[in-house]
Amino acid sequence: QVQLVQSGAEVKKSGASVKVSCKASGYMFSAYHVHWVRQAPGQGLEWMGWINSDSGATKYTQKFQGRVTVTRDTSITTVYMEVSSLRFDDTAVYYCVRISRGNFWFDAWGQGTLVTVSS
């Protein structure tokens, strides 16, 4: 079955970086793009950016330009999302999410990864 399995919870210091992985299985990796969405505690969903699983092209919302990097390793069908220069307000659950090529809605979600930024 379709699965997006994310890496475990992280605790990082302010100013550090964190890299979250998302292992895809159960489907043709290149046929679906992967997006990243985050949710701060008690807050709403926030779209961060996405990667074309086939070409590797990326796009980020302006807020995260220069601070978020999404990459993929097609050999192990895994997508990575790295956030640098972490701030306290980056504390959130980070989700990887799948969109089929040609579609515009999320049809599968990872389980989420809690990233906590502390002093």
Add this chain to the structure above:
Amino acid sequence: QSALTQPASVSGSPGQSITISCTGTSSDVESYNLVSWYQQHPGNAPKLMIYDDTKRPSGISSRFSGSKSGNTASLTISGLQAEDEADYYCFSYADSSIWVFGGGTKLTV
């Protein structure tokens, strides 16, 4: 790209109908028939309820329907049930390969 505008909360009694609005701009909601809606219960990942403005995925109750007029999309839930109590988010494609969420609406039944 600014977030789409949703009411912070709506409420209704069992059996009633409610509508949640999602207001965007000419760069997103108005220009594309690509609004989707997600339901999120506490502690869970969101679940797709409506896509492409009005389409319902298989397995989603016909009590859920989507519509759009101009720059405002809407989610209507008829015959409210206790299990519909959740947070609801709209989501739209915008220009230049960017997507945007609404701020979310807490539905109380």
